Amino acid sequence: MTTPFSLTGKIALVTGASRGLGFAMAKAMAEAGAHVVLNSRDQAALDAKAAPLQTAGLSVEAMAADAGDEAEIISLVQTILARHGKLDVVVANAGIQHRATITDFATKDYLRVVAINQTGPWLLAREAARAMVPRKSGRIIFTGSVSAILGRAPISAYTASKGALHALTRSLAADLGPHGITVNSIAPGYILTEMNTALANDPEFDARIKAGTPLGRWGAPEDIGYSAVFLASAAAAFVNGHILTVDGGFSSTM
Numbered sequence: 001m002t003t004p005f006s007l008t009g010k011i012a013l014v015t016g017a018s019r020g021l022g023f024a025m026a027k028a029m030a031e032a033g034a035h036v037v038l039n040s041r042d043q044a045a046l047d048a049k050a051a052p053l054q055t056a057g058l059s060v061e062a063m064a065a066d067a068g069d070e071a072e073i074i075s076l077v078q079t080i081l082a083r084h085g086k087l088d089v090v091v092a093n094a095g096i097q098h099r100a101t102i103t104d105f106a107t108k109d110y111l112r113v114v115a116i117n118q119t120g121p122w123l124l125a126r127e128a129a130r131a132m133v134p135r136k137s138g139r140i141i142f143t144g145s146v147s148a149i150l151g152r153a154p155i156s157a158y159t160a161s162k163g164a165l166h167a168l169t170r171s172l173a174a175d176l177g178p179h180g181i182t183v184n185s186i187a188p189g190y191i192l193t194e195m196n197t198a199l200a201n202d203p204e205f206d207a208r209i210k211a212g213t214p215l216g217r218w219g220a221p222e223d224i225g226y227s228a229v230f231l232a233s234a235a236a237a238f239v240n241g242h243i244l245t246v247d248g249g250f251s252s253t254m
């Protein structure tokens with residue numbers, strides 16, 4: 001049965017999809033009917049994650065590329081276009097973290113975070129938009145963060161890059177809306193993934209997250225996966241330039 005939440009017939013690309021939130025978004029979109037290209041830098045890891053989805057009858061494929069590298073992003077998008085003739089949905093999700101107080105933060109670490117978290121998504125949005133504008137349709141989704149809404153130490157490069165994505169969401173919504181393309185961000189709260197292993201293993205931090213979240217728990221990757229399906233689907237046709245916080249109420253309460 002086709003519902004407004006169906007992604008049947010859509011070609012989608014998710015970067016950073018070998019694990020964590022990217023994998024959950026890719027899986028949820030494939031379950032909703034899309035053909036999903038899973039990307040990360042590691043082809044073997046991607047193949048291992050794609051195989052069980054294919055066995056389960058989902059339409060997915062794995063394409064390794066560095067989502068912080070211009071030439072590799074262009075080649076990734078061109079390969080998808082050559083193979084499938086179009087690109088309907090792009091989720092610029094690949095991201096990295098670096099923790100250091102600003103007085104100890106090396107410039108090379110700042111630039112590495114910004115290249116992957118901020119410049120890469122801008123480049124991917126540009127390449128996707130070049131393919132989407134002639135078709136007058138498309139969905140671009142960034143993975144932002146509640147840490148771009150509420151300040152937190154010691155992750156200044158990360159918060160700066162995610163804040164830039166939130167601003168880019170609004171700017172590109174204005175730029176691409178007239179072409180029938182929506183641009184939105186998901187701002188996850190604290191979700192249990194590899195990126196947060198150290199935090200989740202710290203009993204004090206774990207207790208703080210549970211106490212500060214009205215729903216009393218960490219988020220699960222699936223919480224983000226289903227939000228991506230919504231933003232990619234016809235159900236979200238009039239949602240544009242929006243930062244969708246998915247954080248159990250963490251950033252809405254005190």
Ligand SMILES: NC(=O)c1ccc[n+]([C@@H]2O[C@H](COP(=O)([O-])OP(=O)(O)OC[C@H]3O[C@@H](n4cnc5c(N)ncnc54)[C@H](OP(=O)(O)O)[C@@H]3O)[C@@H](O)[C@H]2O)c1
Binds near residue numbers: 016017019021196
């Ligand atoms: N987990 C949270 O609580 C949380 C909260 C807010 C926002 N976020 C954001 O959500 C996104 C996913 O986070 P996560 O928790 O799922 O992280 P994760 O578990 O560390 O996964 C990161 C993914 O990105 C890939 N990746 C890293 N650098 C890449 C690059 N240059 N090119 C292509 N792929 C790359 C990784 O694969 P390879 O290393 O093999 O390439 C992996 O698939 C990030 O943008 C993160 O900032 C996460």
